[in-house]
Amino acid sequence: MQDIAIILVRTWHPGNIGSAARAMKNMGLTKLRLVAPHFGIDDQAQSMAAGAIDILEQVEVFDTLQEAIADRQTVIGTSARIRGQRVPQLNPKQAANTALEQAPAAIVFGGERSGLTNEDLALCHFQVAIDGNPDYPVLNLAQAVQILCYELFNAQQTSPDFDRQEDPYPLVKELEVFYQRLEGALAETDYMKGHERDEILKQRLRQYFRRSRPTRRELSLLQGVVSALTEK
Ligand code: SAH
Numbered sequence: 001m002q003d004i005a006i007i008l009v010r011t012w013h014p015g016n017i018g019s020a021a022r023a024m025k026n027m028g029l030t031k032l033r034l035v036a037p038h039f040g041i042d043d044q045a046q047s048m049a050a051g052a053i054d055i056l057e058q059v060e061v062f063d064t065l066q067e068a069i070a071d072r073q074t075v076i077g078t079s080a081r082i083r084g085q086r087v088p089q090l091n092p093k094q095a096a097n098t099a100l101e102q103a104p105a106a107i108v109f110g111g112e113r114s115g116l117t118n119e120d121l122a123l124c125h126f127q128v129a130i131d132g133n134p135d136y137p138v139l140n141l142a143q144a145v146q147i148l149c150y151e152l153f154n155a156q157q158t159s160p161d162f163d164r165q166e167d168p169y170p171l172v173k174e175l176e177v178f179y180q181r182l183e184g185a186l187a188e189t190d191y192m193k194g195h196e197r198d199e200i201l202k203q204r205l206r207q208y209f210r211r212s213r214p215t216r217r218e219l220s221l222l223q224g225v226v227s228a229l230t231e232k
Contacts, residue, residue: 001028001029001030001100001152001153001156002030002031003100003103003104003105004029004031004099004100004103004104004105004106004107004152005031005032005033005068005072005104005105005106005107006020006024006029006031006032006033006106006107006109006145006148006149007033007034007035007065007068007069007106007107007108007109008020008032008033008034008035008037008109008111008141008145009035009036009065009108009109009110009111009116009120010035010036010037010038010110010111010114011034011037011038011039011111011112011141012038012039012111012112012113013039013044013112013141014037014039014040014041014042014044014045015044015045015047015048016048016112016140016141016142017032017034017037017041017045017048017049017056017059018041018044018045018046018047018048018049018050018052018056019048019049019141019142019143019145020032020109020141020142020145021045021048021049021052021053021055021056021059022048022049022050022051022052022142023142023143023145023146023149024052024055024145024149025051025052025054025055026052026146026149027146027149027150027152027153028152028153028156029149029152030054030055030058031058031060032055032056032058032059032060033059033060033061033062033068033106034059034060034061034062035061035062035063035064035065035068036062036063036064037061038111040061041056041059048142065108065120065123066123066172068106069106069108069123069172070171070172070173070176071104071171071172071173072104072105072106072171072172073102073103073104073105073168073169073170073171073172074098074099074102074103074104074105074106074125074126074169075105075106075108075123075124075125075126075172076090076095076098076099076105076106076107076108076124076125076126076127076128077108077116077120077121077123077124077126077127077128078107078108078109078110078116078127078128078129078130078144078148079110079115079116079121079127079128079129080115080129080130080132080137080138080139081129081137082127082129083118083121083127086207086211087121087124087125087126087127087211088125088126088127089126089127089128089129090126090127090128091128091129091131092128092130092147092148092151093151093154093155094128095107095126095128095148095151096148096151096152096154096155097155098126099152100152100155100156100162101162101165102165102168102169103162104171107128107148108120108124109141109144109145110141111141112141122203122207122210123172123210125210125213128148130144130147130148167215167216167217168215168216169213169214169215169216170214170215170216170219174216174219175209175210175214175219178209178219178222178223178226179202179205179206179209181223181226182205182222182226183202183205185226185229185230188230
């Protein structure tokens with residue numbers, strides 16, 4: 001459970017940060033991260049956290065989601081309504097199992113007003129929606145955190161020894177090193193010409209690798225391919 005981070009992106013109500021901390025502690029999670037919160041931790045947050053003040057004290061704050069997930073292997077985004085077809089969908093139980101199997105992982109939640117943007121979701125390997133009334137499936141942020149944390153707790157109770165993966169996925173920051181090498185190599189060719197279109201190409205390549213999810217061994221292979229081609 002120490003390998004699972006709960007990330008809240010651009011929250012508005014400090015009370016929800018406190019409630020999320022409490023929901024986490026109740027279920028045995030400790031790692032809370034905030035990305036660009038509109039308002040930081042205040043009295044309201046502390047009051048809602050109640051006995052989970054320690055989690056607020058250890059909170060880590062980041063400017064961007066990309067930085068908050070750098071040390072993660074698996075990133076799961078939450079949204080009341082599934083958006084975009086490209087990211088595999090999980091239910092909360094499957095999300096909990098996946099996070100524990102493919103840890104270090106993060107479960108990412110959006111702010112109260114606009115949730116996660118498409119750019120945020122593009123950084124996720126999976127999307128999870130909590131089923132509810134189709135006329136109003138949007139839960140309060142901290143209550144959505146509670147449900148996912150409860151599923152993590154249950155998954156951990158049922159199979160406490162998640163196998164260490166034989167060939168795990170690389171961390172987000174390790175893939176970033178690869179993308180930059182690949183882009184550097186492409187910049188030397190005519191393929192990238194310094195146009196605006198290059199940014200779109202770069203995003204598409206990243207999207208492709210995020211979806212195909214090379215393992216660590218496959219990533220070394222790809223690194224080797226880039227090295228061999230650049231030497232030539
Ligand atoms: N107005 C926003 C909702 C934000 S609710 C929107 O329409 O997208 C705040 C956050 O709680 C969401 O970004 C999501 O992370 C989580 N959440 C709320 N309801 C959810 C549900 N049914 N399934 C999964 N996550 C949910």
